[in-house]
Amino acid sequence: MVCKDVEQNIVVLEEEQKFLKLLELLGHYQGLGSIIVFVDKQENADILLKDLMKASYQCMSLHGGIDQFDRDSTIVDFKSGKVRLLVATSVAARGLDVKQLILVVNYDCPNHYEDYVHRCGRTGRYITSNLILLVNDIMF
Numbered sequence: 001m002v003c004k005d006v007e008q009n010i011v012v013l014e015e016e017q018k019f020l021k022l023l024e025l026l027g028h029y030q031g032l033g034s035i036i037v038f039v040d041k042q043e044n045a046d047i048l049l050k051d052l053m054k055a056s057y058q059c060m061s062l063h064g065g066i067d068q069f070d071r072d073s074t075i076v077d078f079k080s081g082k083v084r085l086l087v088a089t090s091v092a093a094r095g096l097d098v099k100q101l102i103l104v105v106n107y108d109c110p111n112h113y114e115d116y117v118h119r120c121g122r123t124g125r126y127i128t129s130n131l132i133l134l135v136n137d138i139m140f
Helices: 015-032 042-054 068-080 113-121
Strands: 007-012 034-038 060-062 085-088 101-106 130-135
Touching: 015 034, 015 042, 015 101, 042 060, 042 085, 060 068
Parallel strands: 007 130, 034 085, 034 101, 060 085, 101 130
Antiparallel strands: none
16 A cells, blocks of 8 residues: 555656656756655666766665665765765665655566555655656556
């Protein structure tokens, strides 16, 4: 069950359209608070991070391939607002509490319904939250 305070939007796109739609969303929401973009794999987090940095977005990534010290540092920077855009795998979906989080984007569809619920939970604590799911196919 997803929190009733989370506004959920599903946008069905072809794979090659997703990045442009993400840039559109970031352009709209970036100045309003912090954003998490969830991807399905570590490699995709690294690729998306590089693409966003090329597009002049200051961001960080968080996934299991990053050592614990760097993950902790990334979480501190994100929670403090030093960095307001985080690209992450589901490793960040549980236990990350960011008060100024206003948008969660599921750039890659989660593999399990439970992952979707935990990703949504990142925004459910705050009334001004949104969840966007960019998909080319729904997997659960």
